[in-house]
Amino acid sequence: MKLLELKNVNKYYNLAGTQRYHALTNVNVSFEKGELVSIIGESGSGKSTLMNLIGGLDSDFSGELLVEGKNIGTFSEKELDRYRKNKIGFVFQSFNLIPHLSVLDNVTIAMTLSNVSKDKRVKRAEEILKDVGLEKHIHKKPNQLSGGQKQRVAIARALINDPEIIVADEPTGALDSQTTSQVLDIITDIARSGKLVIMVTHSEKVASYSSRVIEISDGQIVADKKGIDIDDLNVAEVSADTAEKDKQNLSFFSSIKLAFLNMKEKKTRNILVSLGSSIGIMSVILMLSIGNGVKGYFNNTMKNYVNPLVVEVNMPQDKSKSPLPADDPRSNMFSMMGSQTPFEEKDIEKLKGIKNVKSVEEGFNLISLGTNSVTYNDKKTAVMAVATISSNITSSNIKKGSLPKKDEIVLNEALAKKLGDDIVGKKITLNISIDEHSYKNDFTVSGIYSPGATTPMSDMDMTYVNYNDLKELLKNENYELKPTTMYLITDNKNYTEGIKSEIEKLGYGGSSQEIMTKMFTQMIDMITYVLAGISGISLLVSAIMILVVLYISVVERTKEIGVLKAIGARRKDIKRIFVSEAFLIGLFSGVIALGISSIIMMAANTVSNKAFGINVVNITPAYALFGVGASIIISMIAGIMPASKAAKLDPVESLRRE
Incomplete structure (x- = not known):
């Protein structure tokens, strides 16, 4: 069986409009292993077209192009890729070396595409480069080589995958006469090793080295002459390594390496x-x-803002009071304004029963926009929030003065600045509105409250009074004060999160600070x-x-x-x-x-x-x-x-x- 055989091969190129150019006409020719064939002809005669068909670069033709009995004209794209990788080796006139790769990498690139291990491909490349006399140049770049050396690198690259057919396009066209002889000797040795070598050439000197000369004109073979005898043939079989690499492809890591070299x-x-x-x-x-x-x-400062042993609890808020959607955390702030749902005795008993709660304190918080105020020296200042003192606030939070005793009040820094730096010890009047009823009472300022760091609530004007003072004030006005806030006290801060979780299960709300923190977050x-x-x-x-x-x-x-x-x-x-x-x-x-x-x-x-x-x-x-x-x-x-x-x-x- 012939190694390569062309039967009635025709090739057309589409030109402008509906015109077609007949590049190859009824080509019939066959080749054996060990032949060194020169294809000669004038420019445009069809030499390069024939080379492209044999090399599997162009599969758009009619007729049959058989390689070991298989018609490559019927190959799929993947089969053509494998054919070029394993059966064909190309040697180009202009060398076509990749400039940013070393000689070694240029030669091993075909094996890299086959995902052959680095050790194997380097060993194989070194052997071939030694055969072509370039063992001392493997780490050079192509621009550091002479023309003859570049062509020998191209030949080594063509041989690396041990193909059966070498296709050479004007392999000596860019070389001087001395280098041409050296390259032709190498090509002759390749043919002697049992490979089919097909050269496209204009050179009579190249043709004189061939065992067979085929002349082509206007797309037709017009002569097929026997050349010199190439003796000592040693027809080689495909190696096991070659058969194995036929199943492998470029790996991800190899592509990364090639990309890095390109970059x-x-x-x-x-x-x-x-x-x-x-x-x-x-x-x-x-x-x-x-x-x-x-x-x-914000989260850290809010944690510093409260006593870690105290958990604030509020009744679930009626979010229908808020103009915002119920799932918007800011709706909590709107629902807390004005009167709030108080804790009943049954609620307090539930909270007392939570595990690790040592004691409970009653508290009251009232947030409003413009309805609450304090008056000092006929100067009236709106108060955003009125709250009662609890264990959440300690003496370390008092920047100036002390915690309030009976009939005393604490102002936060923002409110104190508006009333004057010497406000501690002075009497002010607190005006509050609960359930659309107004109440007022005189208190002595005992101190100025500071959380110790800037918080979302630092700029709010706030006051703090004793729960019992506020309760007594409202009682005198026939209003029974009920707690809107409860403070659960534990003896270990490690219990705090568990208590909060239990509060949530019971359906109660967290602290105003937590609500504020969530809103600002x-x-x-x-x-x-x-x-x-x-x-x-x-x-x-x-x-x-x-x-x-x-x-x-x-x-x-x-x-x-x-x-x-x-x-x-x-x-x-x-x-x-x-x-x-x-x-x-x-x-x-x-x-x-x-x-x-x-x-x-x-x-x-x-x-x-x-x-x-x-x-x-x-x-x-x-x-x-x-x-x-x-x-x-x-x-x-x-x-x-x-x-x-x-x-x-x-x-x-x-x-x-x-």
């Missing part, structure tokens, strides 16, 4: 692209981290996400930039893509290489963004700690992973279109690109 060639450009892309990711990370830092600060989250979203617009710009850069890369490397396809790279392999480049750009962008964000965080926190004693930026591991992950995903999405374009390039057209 090193345009190092400055890729660094700038990664840096530009990192700006958007950095902005998003910082916006989220600032929101997280502020939110953490939600507001901070909303602002943070809006700012992060605005910052995220730059991510779209980054994606477009990456897409453009990768499109440029496809155009720049069109010939390289043609070479990869000629040595058996699948569409999937080409696509994987370019997507891997997008992955690396995204990874580098994310890492750069995270690094710059961390530096900014340290600088900002140093300043904020000195000025306010807080960390204003808090980058969590989740934000760091989100930033890097988002960068990678956006880059890979942007890389899909250029990668698809690269994968769809026609190998013949790609190899013609200068």
Whole structure:
């Protein structure tokens, strides 16, 4: 059985309109192993077209092209890829070496596409490079080699997968006479080893080395002459390694390595692209981290605002009073304004029965807008909230003066500033409205309350009185005061969360501080996400930039893509290489963004700690992973279109690109 046989092969090219050019006409020819064949003819005679058909670069023809009895004209795209990878070795006139790869990597690229282990492919490449006299140049780049050396690298690349057919397009066209002889001697030795070598050439010297010369004119074979005898043939069988690699393809890690080598060639450009892309990711990370830092600060200060041994309990709020939706935490604040549902004796007994509750205190909170006030020296000032003193407030919270005794009142700092710095010890009149009835009484200011840090409630004008004083005041006006707030006291702060959980199960509400904290936390989250979203617009710009850069890369490397396809790279392999480049750009962008964000965080926190004693930026591991992950995903999405374009390039057209 012939190794290669063409039967009635015809090839047409579509021209403008409906015209067709008949490039090959009824070609009938066969080849055996060990032949060294030269195909000669004028330019445009069909030599290169015939070479492309034999090499599996073009499968659009009629007739039969049989390789070991199998018609490659009926092969699927995957079968053609395997055919080029394992059966064919290409040697090009212009060498077509990949400039950013070393000699070793240029030779092993075909085995890399077959996912052969590094040790095996390096060993094989070193053996072949030694055979062609380049063992001392394996780490050089192509631009460091002479023309003859480059062609020997191309020959070594063609032999690396131990193909049965070598197709050489003008293999000596770019060489001087001395180097031509050296290359032809190597090619002759290849034929002696039992491989079929087919050379397309104009050179009579090249043809004189051949065992057979086929002349083609106007797409037809016009002569088939016997040349010199090539003796000492040793026809080789396909090795076990070759058979095994037929089932393997480019691995993910190999594609990453190739992508990294490609990116090193345009190092400055890729660094700038990664840096530009990192700006958007950095902005998003910082916006989220600032929101997280502020939110953490509020939560910590609110925890410091209360006694850890005291749990505040409120009756469930009637959210029908609120103009906001029931699931909006701010509706709690509206429902707390004015009169509230008081605790009955049965409620108090339930709370007393909660495990680890040592004692309970009754309390009263009244929040209003403009109905409550204090008067001092004929100066009337609105009070946002009136509350009773509890174990939640200790003497450490009193900035000036002391906790109130009978008929005494405490003002918070915001209200005290409005009434005057010397307000402690002075008498003021408290005016409150409960159930649409107004009550007033004179109290002596015993102290000024401070939570110890800025909190969401710090700017509210608030007063604190003893529960019994308020109860007695209202009793004198024939109004029975019932507690709207209960304070559960435990003897170990570790019990606090369990008590809160039990309170929730019983259907009661938490403290006003917790409600405030939840409200402000939600507001901070909303602002943070809006700012992060605005910052995220730059991510779209980054994606477009990456897409453009990768499109440029496809155009720049069109010939390289043609070479990869000629040595058996699948569409999937080409696509994987370019997507891997997008992955690396995204990874580098994310890492750069995270690094710059961390530096900014340290600088900002140093300043904020000195000025306010807080960390204003808090980058969590989740934000760091989100930033890097988002960068990678956006880059890979942007890389899909250029990668698809690269994968769809026609190998013949790609190899013609200068």
